[in-house]
Every structure is written in structure tokens, then in C-alpha cells.
Amino acid sequence: MSADALPEHDALAAELALGLLEGEERAAALRRVLAEPEFARAVSDWRDRLAPLFDLVPDMAPSADLWARIDAALDGRAASPQRTGFWKGAAAAALAAAAALAGVLVLRPAPPPQIVTQPAPPRLAAPLMPEGASGTMMASYDPGHAMLRIRAETMPDDGRMPELWVIPEGGEPHSLGMIRQAGTTEMAMPAELKAWLVDGATLAVTLEPATGSPTGKPTGPMIASGTLTTV
Amino acid sequence: MTATDASDDARARLTAALVRAGEGDRSALRQVYQATHAKLFGIILRICGERQAAEDVLQDVYLTIWRRAGAFDPGRASPITWMATIARNRAIDRVRSSAIRRTEPEDAALAVADESPLAPELITQAQAATRLHGCLDTLEERQQAAIRTAFFDGLTYAELAERQAVPLGTVKSWIRRGMMKLKECLGDVR
Structure with a gap:
């Protein structure tokens, strides 16, 4: 199966998980997280999909204190x-x-x-x-x-x-x-x-x-x- | 012991320490700190771009972890992913709430390798990492670059468009198409 685009709610969930949204778009997406468990799960699924990227960030040392x-x-x-x-x-x-x-x-x-x-x-x-x-x-x-x-x-x-x-x-x-x-x-x-x-x-x-x-x-x-x- | 066993073992120890921290055991939090602070600081510093601010965020992140560890669900998320997500979100909040105008990282140490991944260590099952990196490689170069930059630098669409010097709609279409392909390639996460 190959669609032309992600379903709108899933695209929005991906954008929110990546932190791309700001202003009213972000507010609207956050409101959906609060109100729609299914949308909240879609956002969390995107976070899970992308989590392995954290592996690529080099470790850095903060101050010893x-x-x-x-x-x-x-x-x-x-x-x-x-x-x-x-x-x-x-x-x-x-x-x-x-x-x-x-x-x-x-x-x-x-x-x-x-x-x-x-x-x-x-x-x-x-x-x-x-x-x-x-x-x-x-x-x-x-x-x-x-x-x-x-x-x-x-x-x-x-x-x-x-x-x-x-x-x-x-x-x-x-x-x-x-x-x-x-x-x-x-x-x-x-x-x-x-x-x-x-x-x-x-x-x-x-x-x-x-x-x-x-x-x-x-x-x-x-x-x-x-x-x-x-x- | 194989590398995978070692990584599983480290993850199990970290999970146990986090659960104990959630029960109020401060020595367990220290253990969590020792195992994770360099990774979390790397994530935060990359987004904040400045050590002082990044250390403030890092301190804040561990205080948050201390308060929220009781709510961590080991069945739902890997401990380091849970913490890394908190760190990334707090760093993004910090940068966006301040008026700091972000520029591209000049420090070579802040650049993220975009070729072969480092050892997956604690972060995720090696399998999931291999699959994600394999799938990212199937995307067009610019789609892949846009997704990586958004993830590592915590940029908004507007910032991403400015940095790449392309219209906002273009960046949006790269991301959305890239994310669709990525999802198709990865299959179900649940």
C-alpha cells in the first residue's frame, strides 16, 4: 500500500512529536493530545519510531559539580x-x-x-x-x-x-x-x-x-x- | 557475554534504578545520573548550543526525573528513551522561551554524525536502531536531512525553512513525505 500522504492526523502527530509546530498550530495539536487518546497515541508512536536517533547524539560531559x-x-x-x-x-x-x-x-x-x-x-x-x-x-x-x-x-x-x-x-x-x-x-x-x-x-x-x-x-x-x- | 546481552543488562539495571528513584531512593537517582548524564547533556547541548543554558536544563531535567520517576512505566518505554524525550522537550522549551536567536552550531563537537550510528548502547534495542537507520537511508537526501535537523536541533518549520533557505511549504512537504515513507518502511510500532 502506498498513499500519497499520511492521513492528516498522523502527519500532525509526527510534526508535534518532532517539535516542528509553533503558535496556533501547536496549540491546536496539543489540544488534540489532551482530548483524543488516539491522537495522543499517534504522537507517542512517532516518538518511539524516532527514538533510535538519540543514539547518534554524541555524549558530552557537563561540569563536574x-x-x-x-x-x-x-x-x-x-x-x-x-x-x-x-x-x-x-x-x-x-x-x-x-x-x-x-x-x-x-x-x-x-x-x-x-x-x-x-x-x-x-x-x-x-x-x-x-x-x-x-x-x-x-x-x-x-x-x-x-x-x-x-x-x-x-x-x-x-x-x-x-x-x-x-x-x-x-x-x-x-x-x-x-x-x-x-x-x-x-x-x-x-x-x-x-x-x-x-x-x-x-x-x-x-x-x-x-x-x-x-x-x-x-x-x-x-x-x-x-x-x-x-x- | 555478547554486546546485546551487555546492553540488555545495562538497560535492566537502569530500569531498576529508575524504579527505586521513583520510590524516593536518592542513591538510585545518583546511579541513574551516572549512567545517563553524558547522553542527556549531549542531547540538550545540541539544542541549546550553549553550555550554561544546557547545564541549567540538565539540572532541571534530573529534578523532573526525580519527581516523575514514580510515574515511569517500564512496560511502556525504555528508561533512556523516556529520559531523552524529557531532556529534548525541556531543551526545546528553554530555547523557544528565551529570545535567543539560534544559529547553526559552529563548534565541530556539536555536529552530529550522519553516517553510521554509534553503538546503540543503552538507548534502544539494536534491532530497532538498525531498522530506523535503514529506513532513513531509503528517503531522499533532502527529506532525510530535514527530519534529522528537526530532530537533533529542535527546530520549528519556520526555522528549518530559514536555515535551508527554501519556502516553508517546501520544507513541510519534505518532512511529510519523508515521514510517510519512514512509516511505511518501519511498519507498525505497536
Whole structure:
């Protein structure tokens, strides 16, 4: 059997597995992973097919002290200066971008930055990059108080409401609740959701019916997403 | 002991260490680190192109592995593929979330051999590797190059088109045709 092309869903699965997609195309494909188990399997099959390519990447040696840095981070001791500096820089850049956006829109005075370093436990933050018409959103999580804050500036207004999800790496999306279309939403996280809010988890916002997704899984378009990182 | 036995043995030890790490055994995580960090760092450095950023990602990857090891399913994936996929995805996220303009790797050490594969070591069953490389060789040169570059460098279609100096639609058609042929050649993975 020889077709002219892969079925569209399989071609898309291959493109997502390779990381070729960006912007709205990527958002749409990710949404299908969440909503369609068959599509999710197609993506994972492509990853398996390509996995032997990892053999071709030559081994490289990181700094000799890297294990010590990891070991220290596991203890919750201060992370290395380099790492802290990098993520702080990334968060600051994201905040600056969000603040610049707020300035352009002149909707309200930009709230003071919420990303501050505290002794322990470290806070997490995620700039949620827009997919399409919405603006950048900034999420921050304070594990000490189990408080999640998310600030939105502009959002498509089509009668649906934004719902926030956390997607653990390689896992299923869990709803964190509905958020406001503009301004800051503060959400106290119950114990069962706290476990998901860790460094590396993905946050995503989809548009859902006002009462929330009827299925418990995202059903509407994803409008923003980002990765939680320690700041 | 044959090479295949040695590789099976190494994989079994790595799987066991990962499972123990998932149960909270930190010495097991260290064992996982020792067995895999050079491979994962190679993958990440290739995508990030810069040591400092790559080390940040590598550290992050092992913290992720530590947290997620309990969810690793030995029946579903090989341990190194599971970890390599996390490493690749995190490196891609890192590069795309920063404003770094990526250029082609200048460092010869970052270039990936595109001829005969290295010893499959832990990564995959030698058979699967042989089959994939054999199938890749049946593709047109440019299809093969586009797929390899996308995989190793973590590029988007737009970046790939720019680097190859061809229209985006052209690159897309190379990839899609190449992937179709690859799938036909490989047969069912499940």
C-alpha cells in the first residue's frame, strides 16, 4: 500500500512529536493530545519510531559539580547562582514583557511584580504565552500559602470563559478552576491539586462554558500556555 | 557475554534504578545520573548550543526525573528513551522561551554524525536502531536531512525553512513525505 500522504492526523502527530509546530498550530495539536487518546497515541508512536536517533547524539560531559548542584536542589538548599540567575532573568523578562503589554493597553496601572524570592519554599512562576488573540498572562504560585495568582490582560470575548489547567509532564490535564477574563485571579489550591504545581508542570488556559468544561477535560481552544519554573 | 546481552543488562539495571528513584531512593537517582548524564547533556547541548543554558536544563531535567520517576512505566518505554524525550522537550522549551536567536552550531563537537550510528548502547534495542537507520537511508537526501535537523536541533518549520533557505511549504512537504515513507518502511510500532 502506498498513499500519497499520511492521513492528516498522523502527519500532525509526527510534526508535534518532532517539535516542528509553533503558535496556533501547536496549540491546536496539543489540544488534540489532551482530548483524543488516539491522537495522543499517534504522537507517542512517532516518538518511539524516532527514538533510535538519540543514539547518534554524541555524549558530552557537563561540569563536574553538576551532580552536587542537583543533590543540593533535591534538599531544597539554595540552587546554584547560575541557575537562579537564569530563571530569575527569564521571569523578569517575561514580567517586563507583560508589563510592557499592560502599558500599551493602558487598562490599569500594572500591579507590582509578584515574583519575589523568599527563603523557602521557592515560588514558581509561568509566563503563559498567547496562542492567537489573547495577551500574555502571568501566573505565579506560592507553595507556602498554596496560593495561585494569574493575571490576564486581554482575552477573546466569545461568550466562553477561561479555565486554567495544570498538565504534569507526560500526564493528564487537571482543572485548577475558572479565571477572570481580565485582572488578577487568586485561587487557593486544595491539597490534591498542590501536588501538580511543581517545577516543569505546564499551565494552560482554554475557553470553556461559563460553568467549566462539561467533561472535566479541556474541550475548547487553548489560548495560552507556559511552563512553571522556580524563581 | 555478547554486546546485546551487555546492553540488555545495562538497560535492566537502569530500569531498576529508575524504579527505586521513583520510590524516593536518592542513591538510585545518583546511579541513574551516572549512567545517563553524558547522553542527556549531549542531547540538550545540541539544542541549546550553549553550555550554561544546557547545564541549567540538565539540572532541571534530573529534578523532573526525580519527581516523575514514580510515574515511569517500564512496560511502556525504555528508561533512556523516556529520559531523552524529557531532556529534548525541556531543551526545546528553554530555547523557544528565551529570545535567543539560534544559529547553526559552529563548534565541530556539536555536529552530529550522519553516517553510521554509534553503538546503540543503552538507548534502544539494536534491532530497532538498525531498522530506523535503514529506513532513513531509503528517503531522499533532502527529506532525510530535514527530519534529522528537526530532530537533533529542535527546530520549528519556520526555522528549518530559514536555515535551508527554501519556502516553508517546501520544507513541510519534505518532512511529510519523508515521514510517510519512514512509516511505511518501519511498519507498525505497536
